[in-house]
Amino acid sequence: MCGIAGLIHKGKSANVGFEMTAMLQALKHRGPDSTGYAVYGEPVEGDYVMRLKVAEAEDMERGRGIHQVIADRITEVETILEEHGAKIKTKEAPREYSLRYVLTHSGDTGEMASHIEETEGVEILSMGNGLELIKDLGDASVVAEAYGLNDFNGTHGIGHTRMATESDVDIKSAHPYWAFPYNDVSVVHNGQITNYWIMRREMERKGHRFMSNCDSELLAVYTAHNLANGVSLEDSLRQSIQEIDGVFTYLVATKDQLGMAKDTMAAKPLVLYESDDLIAMASEEVAIRAILPQEIDTTDPYDEEVRVWQA
Amino acid sequence: MASVSDAELKNMTQEERVTALGMRTEQLTGKSLYVEFDPDAEERFTYPWAPDVDFNKRTEIDTDDMTNTEVNQAIRAKMAEGYGTIVLQNPRGKHSLGVGILSKLNLIIEGSTGYFGVGLIDGPNVRITGRVGWSCGENMMSGTVLVEKNAGSTFGAAMRGGDLVCRGSVGSRTGIDQKGGTIIVGGDVGALTGFMMQRGRMIICGNAGKNLGDSMYDGTIFVGGETKSYGVDAVEAELTDLDKAWLTRKLTQYGMMPDKGVDHFTKVVAGKMLWNYDNLEPNEKKLIL
Numbered sequence: 001m002c003g004i005a006g007l008i009h010k011g012k013s014a015n016v017g018f019e020m021t022a023m024l025q026a027l028k029h030r031g032p033d034s035t036g037y038a039v040y041g042e043p044v045e046g047d048y049v050m051r052l053k054v055a056e057a058e059d060m061e062r063g064r065g066i067h068q069v070i071a072d073r074i075t076e077v078e079t080i081l082e083e084h085g086a087k088i089k090t091k092e093a094p095r096e097y098s099l100r101y102v103l104t105h106s107g108d109t110g111e112m113a114s115h116i117e118e119t120e121g122v123e124i125l126s127m128g129n130g131l132e133l134i135k136d137l138g139d140a141s142v143v144a145e146a147y148g149l150n151d152f153n154g155t156h157g158i159g160h161t162r163m164a165t166e167s168d169v170d171i172k173s174a175h176p177y178w179a180f181p182y183n184d185v186s187v188v189h190n191g192q193i194t195n196y197w198i199m200r201r202e203m204e205r206k207g208h209r210f211m212s213n214c215d216s217e218l219l220a221v222y223t224a225h226n227l228a229n230g231v232s233l234e235d236s237l238r239q240s241i242q243e244i245d246g247v248f249t250y251l252v253a254t255k256d257q258l259g260m261a262k263d264t265m266a267a268k269p270l271v272l273y274e275s276d277d278l279i280a281m282a283s284e285e286v287a288i289r290a291i292l293p294q295e296i297d298t299t300d301p302y303d304e305e306v307r308v309w310q311a
Numbered sequence: 312m313a314s315v316s317d318a319e320l321k322n323m324t325q326e327e328r329v330t331a332l333g334m335r336t337e338q339l340t341g342k343s344l345y346v347e348f349d350p351d352a353e354e355r356f357t358y359p360w361a362p363d364v365d366f367n368k369r370t371e372i373d374t375d376d377m378t379n380t381e382v383n384q385a386i387r388a389k390m391a392e393g394y395g396t397i398v399l400q401n402p403r404g405k406h407s408l409g410v411g412i413l414s415k416l417n418l419i420i421e422g423s424t425g426y427f428g429v430g431l432i433d434g435p436n437v438r439i440t441g442r443v444g445w446s447c448g449e450n451m452m453s454g455t456v457l458v459e460k461n462a463g464s465t466f467g468a469a470m471r472g473g474d475l476v477c478r479g480s481v482g483s484r485t486g487i488d489q490k491g492g493t494i495i496v497g498g499d500v501g502a503l504t505g506f507m508m509q510r511g512r513m514i515i516c517g518n519a520g521k522n523l524g525d526s527m528y529d530g531t532i533f534v535g536g537e538t539k540s541y542g543v544d545a546v547e548a549e550l551t552d553l554d555k556a557w558l559t560r561k562l563t564q565y566g567m568m569p570d571k572g573v574d575h576f577t578k579v580v581a582g583k584m585l586w587n588y589d590n591l592e593p594n595e596k597k598l599i600l
Contacts, residue, residue, distance in 0.1 A: 266464065266483035266501055269445060285404030285444050286425050293403060295422065298442050300463045300482035302520060303502040 001163050002175070002190045003027030004270075005282040006251045007291070008156035008258040008309050012277065013042065017144065017152025020159045023280075023287040024140035030283060031163035034174040035143045036135030038186035039157035040311075043130035043255055047089065048103045048183070051125040052077070052116070055097040056170050057137050059121075069121070070096060076119045084112040094147045098136065098171075110181035114209075123172060123211050128184030130154070130255050135174040155311040156258050158251045160188040166215060173214040176253075179224035180209060184255040187223055189216035190283055191248030191268045199244060219250050227254075237261040237306045251281070259308040266303035273298045279309050317359035328360065357434070361414030364395035374408075375401040382408055390416060404444065409437065426463070429456055432473075445482070448475040451492065457565065464501065467494045470511070476565050483520065486513050489530060497567050503542065505532050505579075514561060514576075516569055524579050528586075532579040533558060535569060546582040554578060 005023040007016065016039050024035055041049075054073040059066055081088060086105040093099050105112070113124050126133030132154075134147045140161065144150050160175035167173040179185035193199070193215040200210060200218055208221045222244070226236035233252060237259050247267035252259045260281060262270065272281045273288050273296055280288050285298055301307065315331045323331060370389050374382045382399065386409060389397050396417040402408055406425035409418055409432070416435035420428075423441030430449035439447075442460040446468050453473040464482030467475040472492040480498030484506055491511040499517035508527040518536035525542020532545075533554070541547075558573040569575075 265503070269463065271444070271463070284406075284425055285423055285442065286406070287404075289403040289423070293401075295441065297460060298423065299461050299480070300501070303483055 001030050001165075003030030003161040003283045003287070004158070004175075004188045004190045004249065004251055005160075005280075005287050006156070006158040006188070006253070006258055006260070007278065007280040008311055010277050010279070010309075010311065013153045013155055015151060016040075016154040016157045017149035019291045020157045021140045021144040021149060022290040023282055024159045024161050026287040026290040027161045027283060028139045031161040032139055033164045033169045034135060034137045034162045034171070035140045036133070036160045036162070036175045036188070037143070037147075037149060037157060038126070038131060038133045038159070038176040038178075038188070038253055039149070039152055039154050040130045040184070040253065040255065041132060041152065041154040043128075043184070045129060046104060046106065048086075048105055048109060048127055048129060049132055050101045050103055050127045051099070051133050052101075052122060053098050053125060053171055054119075054122050056121075056172065057095075057097065058170065060097065067096070073119055073122055074099065077116055077122060080112070080115050080119070084115070086112060094134075095136065098147075100132075109183060113181045117209070117211075124178070124180070125171075126178040126186065127181070128255065131178070131184045131186060131253075133176055133178055133186055135160075135171055135176065137169065137171070137174075155256070156253060158186060158188045158253045158258070160190075166192070167213045172212045175216055177214075177217050177220035179220045179227070179252075180211075182224040182227055185220075185224060185227060186253050187216065187220040187250060189219050189248055189250040191250070191263065192246045193218055193244055193248060194246040195244065196246075215246075216250075219244070219248075219252075223252055233257055233259050234306060234308045237308070241304050241306070249283075256311045257308055258311070259306070260301065261306045262301055262303060264304050266301075266305075270301055271298050272301055272307075317355070320359040323360070357415065358413050361434075362390045363393060364390055364414065364416060365393055366395035366415075366417050368394045369396040369398070370394045371398040371400055373400045374405065375403070379405045379407050383410060386412070386416075386418070390414070402441070406444070409435070423460070432456075442479070443477075448473075451475060453492075461498070462496075466496075467492070470494070474561075474565075476567075478567065480517065485515075486511070489513065493561060495561065495565060495567065499536070502539075505530070505545070506542070508532070508581075512557075514558065516562075516567060524581070526585065527581045529581050533576045534579060535576050538577070538579075541579065544582045544585045545579050548578045548580045550574075550576060550578045 086103045089102040136143045176186040176188045196215040248263045249268040249270045271285045398419045402422045404425045407427045408424045409429040411431045412435045413433045418437045420439040425444040428443045428447045433452035435454045437456040439458045443462045445463040446465045448456045449468045451470050455474045458477040461479035462477040462481040466481045466485045469488040471490045474493045476495045478497040483501030485500045485504040486494045487506045489508045489511045494513045496515045502520035503522045505524040508530040513532045516535040519538040521539040522542035524545030562568040
């Protein structure tokens with residue numbers, strides 16, 4: 001049982017960081033292990049935001065040596081960035097093991113991302129012109145505080161509170177997943193995928209990388225694969241309902257879109273609120289009410305339902 | 312029940328009642344706190360320990376800063392004071408509101424509730440002006456629940472009696488495992504509605520999703536609109552005059568009568584092809600063999 005939430009403002013920016021925090025905090029009881037955000041700011045062409053982790057949160061308790069290891073890994077990452085001709089505009093470290101770079105780059109970011117991940121212990125959480133993907137252990141208020149999310153302005157976002165069932169409580173198994181190496185695409189999921197290994201091997205044969213054993217990562221890889229082959233987001237979501245087995249409700253966000261898909265059994269919940277300027281959805285109504293206290297009309301999407309909204 | 316009188320039960324705590332009713336001393340063969348009322352009886356329509364409430368005494372509870380447990384405790388406290396009409400304000404999607412009320416009460420919820428709203432009730436009349444989440448009216452025994460907007464999945468799961476009404480549309484698996492009572496939906500229902508239904512009736516004024524009435528044992532489903540597909544062993548039956556009269560009465564009662572009347576409803580029942588029962592329970596069979 002996990003909690004998922006998403007919202008999209010039509011044609012305007014708002015404090016989505018604060019709104020997502022309120023929604024995810026309301027869903028804390030569905031999963032207190034970790035909290036993740038994928039929020040989208042104003043995209044800047046040519047500027048890439050790269051979020052990465054160079055160690056797991058639990059590594060930090062393994063003695064003094066880890067600090068030197070982290071410093072070495074960061075140096076290695078920055079060397080690779082330089083080799084690829086990427087210029088570091090800004091660099092921040094909200095946590096010692098979690099970094100945020102703004103890069104100017106004109107080449108192939110996919111190849112650069114692959115090279116960076118060759119460094120041991122380094123995982124790129126996200127890359128894109130507008131996407132900021134933040135995930136860490138703890139509830140929404142803890143993560144939002146540590147990463148300064150409460151005053152993040154943007155158009156849309158998705159988020160996740162995780163109750164770890166099939167894999168570990170760590171950052172690499174936390175949601176959202178970035179659709180590596182596809183810029184600006186992220187996925188959150190609530191459910192279980194039962195043909196995970198078959199689908200994973202198929203994706204691995206096609207050359208995709210998996211960083212964790214979490215079944216939700218498959219949805220990110222699957223979406224990335226489809227989008228890279230020119231399939232639209234809506235078609236990818238529709239196709240997934242037929243090709244992926246299990247019970248699931250998942251949300252996908254791109255630079256300017258937000259999509260949802262529900263499995264053939266409608267076994268996992270989602271409540272949807274739609275108005276002219278805001279669309280909000282969450283596993284439980286209580287999350288939507290956290291940002292919209294006034295009387296509103298909400299609905300449950302049905303089985304095999306797919307929706308895509310434009311920012 | 313015979314060894315303990317109603318007056319004694321009334322003065323006991325819930326803990327003492329459980330012991331007095333034999334739930335801790337004997338094998339639990341069908342025992343529960345549920346009391347079967349005799350249809351011919353002229354008095355004793357309530358549980359002996361039910362609070363004496365007056366519908367004309369009305370109070371409001373602002374639930375905004377309360378947890379769902381605090382709200383449910385507040386409802387009980389107000390009932391003990393004799394309030395018969397209780398209004399819950401600002402529920403904002405809280406879960407499990409108004410569960411387990413086993414006496415008459417006029418409960419009005421001004422807004423929307425989360426999961427398991429007014430489940431396990433036996434007697435109250437509930438009106439919810441907003442939307443309800445999953446499993447509203449789960450296992451309800453009697454009373455009426457009227458939802459003005461939409462409802463989530465598993466609406467009226469395992470319900471045994473009373474009327475559960477939603478003016479809007481509801482999610483999947485509506486009336487799963489229904490064992491009695493009536494579910495009325497003004498709009499559409501999702502997939503697997505009436506799954507494993509055992510008794511009772513369901514009226515769907517709109518369309519039904521796939522696998523309607525899958526593996527139903529018994530009971531009746533009336534559908535006003537289109538059905539995507541029927542489940543295993545769900546078959547259409549003839550809509551009799553008695554059915555039409557009953558539909559007219561029920562739909563008129565809740566002001567949900569469609570403009571074109573009730574003649575267009577399709578009646579769905581169990582084909583009983585999956586029926587394959589022993590007359591004996593497994594432990595009884597062991598005794599005989």
